[in-house]
Amino acid sequence: MADCNGDCAACASKGSCSTPKEDPVKPTLERIKHVFVVLSGKGGVGKSTVAANLALGLRLRGQAVGLLDVDVHGPSIPKILGLQGQRAMGDGEKLIPLETAEGLKVMSTGLILEKEDEPIVWRGPLKAGVIKQFIGEVRWGDLDYLIVDCPPGTGDEPLSICQLIPSAEAILVTTPQQVATLDVSKSITFCNQLGLRIAGVIENMSGFTCPHCGTFTPIFKTGGGEALAKRYGLPFLGKLPIATEIGESGDEGKPFVAAHPDTPAAKAFMAAVDNLLSIG
Numbered sequence: 001m002a003d004c005n006g007d008c009a010a011c012a013s014k015g016s017c018s019t020p021k022e023d024p025v026k027p028t029l030e031r032i033k034h035v036f037v038v039l040s041g042k043g044g045v046g047k048s049t050v051a052a053n054l055a056l057g058l059r060l061r062g063q064a065v066g067l068l069d070v071d072v073h074g075p076s077i078p079k080i081l082g083l084q085g086q087r088a089m090g091d092g093e094k095l096i097p098l099e100t101a102e103g104l105k106v107m108s109t110g111l112i113l114e115k116e117d118e119p120i121v122w123r124g125p126l127k128a129g130v131i132k133q134f135i136g137e138v139r140w141g142d143l144d145y146l147i148v149d150c151p152p153g154t155g156d157e158p159l160s161i162c163q164l165i166p167s168a169e170a171i172l173v174t175t176p177q178q179v180a181t182l183d184v185s186k187s188i189t190f191c192n193q194l195g196l197r198i199a200g201v202i203e204n205m206s207g208f209t210c211p212h213c214g215t216f217t218p219i220f221k222t223g224g225g226e227a228l229a230k231r232y233g234l235p236f237l238g239k240l241p242i243a244t245e246i247g248e249s250g251d252e253g254k255p256f257v258a259a260h261p262d263t264p265a266a267k268a269f270m271a272a273v274d275n276l277l278s279i280g
C-alpha cells in the first residue's frame with residue numbers, strides 16, 4: 001500500500017485515514033546532499049559563529065545552503081545573522097525558512113517562539129520532536145549543504161540528528177587551550193560511539209593580531225585543535241583568529257564573512273570553507 005501524503009479522500013472526509021502517513025523526513029533528506037552538524041564539548045568556543053559563517057561562506061561559494069539552529073535553550077543564529085525579531089511563517093503545510101540577503105536559508109527555535117527572550121523548558125522527547133519537525137516539516141528545497149548548529153556537549157540534539165540523519169557528519173569546534181581540547185576529545189568519543197563520521201576539526205580563537213601594531217598574541221595559545229586532529233587522525237579544517245569584527249558583527253547582526261570579506265579572519269573562514277568543499 002502506498003503511503004498517504006495527507007490529502008487522500010479519507011483524510012478529506014473523516015479528518016483521518018488508516019493508510020500509513022509518509023514520514024516527511026526521508027523525502028526532505030533526499031533533496032539535501034550533505035548534512036554537517038557543528039559540535040563542541042564546551043559552550044562559548046564559537047560554535048554558532050563558526051556554523052553561521054561556514055554556512056554563509058559556502059553560500060558565497062555558490063552553494064545552496066540551509067542553516068538549522070537546534071539550540072532550543074539559547075538560539076543565537078537569528079541574532080548573528082541579523083534576523084532577530086523576525087518570525088518564520090507556514091504556507092499551510094510546511095514552515096518556510098527565512099533567507100538572508102545572500103540567499104542562505106535559516107531556521108531556528110528563535111524564529112518560531114512567541115517571545116524570543118523567554119527561557120524554555122524542553123524535555124528530551126519534545127526536543128527530539130522539534131528537531132524532526134525542523135527537518136521534515138520545513139520547506140528546505142534542494143540543498144547542497146545543511147549546516148546544523150547544536151548546543152554544547154553530548155546531549156539529546158546530536159543524538160536525535162544522528163538517528164534521523166544517518167549520513168550526517170560532524171564538524172568539531174575547539175579553542176586551542178587544553179581544557180577545551182579535552183572536552184572535544186569527549187565529543188570525539190561520543191561521535192565514535194554513535195557512528196557519526198567526523199568531517200574535521202576547526203580551531204577557533206587561535207591567537208590575536210593587533211590591528212594597530214601587528215603583534216601576534218596567542219591569547220588562548222595556538223595549535224591545540226590542530227594537534228588534537230593529528231592525534232585522532234582527523235582532517236584539520238583550519239585555524240580562525242580572534243578578531244574584534246567577529247564579535248561586533250555577531251552583536252550587530254551583520255554576518256561576518258559577508259560584511260568584512262577582506263579581513264584576515266574572513267579569509268581564514270573562507271579557507272576552512274574551501275577545505276570543507278574539497279572533502280565533499
Ligand SMILES: Nc1ncnc2c1ncn2[C@@H]1O[C@H](COP(=O)(O)OP(=O)(O)O)[C@@H](O)[C@H]1O
Pocket residue numbers: 040042043044045046047048049050076204205206240241242243244246247248250251
Ligand atoms: N574568532 C572569534 N573572534 C572574536 N570573537 C569570537 C570569535 N568566535 C566567537 N566569538 C565570540 O564569542 C562569543 C561566543 O561565541 P558563540 O558562537 O556564541 O559560541 P557557542 O555557540 O560555542 O556558545 C560570541 O560573542 C562571539 O561573537
Ligand SMILES: [Mg+2]
Pocket residue numbers: 047048049071076150151
Ligand atoms: Mg551557540
